Amino acid sequence: MKLHTRLFKSLFSITSISQFRFLGVGSTIIYVLSLTFLCILPVLILFLSNLFKNSNQQLQSFQSYGLNPDQMQEFASSVNGVLPIIFIVVYAAMYILFSGILFSGVSILSGILLPVSKLLNKKLSYRHIWVMACYTITLPVVLITILFLLNVHIPYSFFFFWVLTFIILVLAITRVPAKK
Numbered sequence: 001m002k003l004h005t006r007l008f009k010s011l012f013s014i015t016s017i018s019q020f021r022f023l024g025v026g027s028t029i030i031y032v033l034s035l036t037f038l039c040i041l042p043v044l045i046l047f048l049s050n051l052f053k054n055s056n057q058q059l060q061s062f063q064s065y066g067l068n069p070d071q072m073q074e075f076a077s078s079v080n081g082v083l084p085i086i087f088i089v090v091y092a093a094m095y096i097l098f099s100g101i102l103f104s105g106v107s108i109l110s111g112i113l114l115p116v117s118k119l120l121n122k123k124l125s126y127r128h129i130w131v132m133a134c135y136t137i138t139l140p141v142v143l144i145t146i147l148f149l150l151n152v153h154i155p156y157s158f159f160f161f162w163v164l165t166f167i168i169l170v171l172a173i174t175r176v177p178a179k180k
Contacts, residue, residue: 001023003030003031003034006020006023006031006135007031007034007035007138010135010136010138010139011138011139011142012139014168014171014172014175015175016135017132017135017136017168017169017172017175018132018172018173018175018176020131020132020135021124021128021129021131021132021176022128023131025127025130025131028130028131028134028135029134031134031135032099032102032103032106032134032137033099035102035137035138035141036095036098036099036102036141037095039098039141039142039144039145040091040094040095040098042145042149043094043145043148043149044087044091044094046149048087102137102141105137105162105165106130106133106134106137107130109133109162109165109166109169110126110129110130110133111126113129113133113166113169113170113173114126114129116170116173117129117173117176120173120174120178121178121179122173122174122176122177122178122179123176123177123178123179124173124176128176129169129173132169132172132173133165133169135172136165136168136169136172137165139164139168140160140161140162140164140165140168141161143164144157144161
């Protein structure tokens with residue numbers, strides 16, 4: 001199944017998420033890495049647009065510290081050659097950090113919900129729950145990204161993210177047929 005199809009279905013269909021448990025781990029890892037890339041890309045674009053929009057105002061604010069604006073302009077022009085490299089390194093670090101947080105959280109959540117699946121009389125291995133958890137993060141990740149772009153700050157958004165993921169995953173587990 002194509003990545004964009006899985007992305008679209010995992011946004012609204014809990015039944016599809018429960019059926020994704022049969023997909024391979026490799027394609028699921030690629031899915032999570034792609035999802036992370038797509039959700040960090042608007043953040044980077046917003047950051048770059050704000051940086052270039054406010055660069056002249058920032059140079060003028062240094063006058064109050066006794067710094068010569070001409071010297072600051074010289075420094076800024078000398079840094080401009082290195083600036084793309086700095087942005088690439090910062091973006092790569094953000095990407096690795098967010099991917100690591102998602103994979104760690106999904107792994108912990110899967111471990112927590114393994115006994116729950118046994119209580120619900122579902123025949124699921126850790127691998128099945130882990131794959132399903134990777135797809136349940138889609139809606140929370142997209143919601144958090146949209147809220148960030150709209151400049152809406154939710155207190156404890158990290159907690160909100162994992163609670164929403166937990167609820168979606170429990171609902172997906174309940175859609176799995178019971179043991180025979």
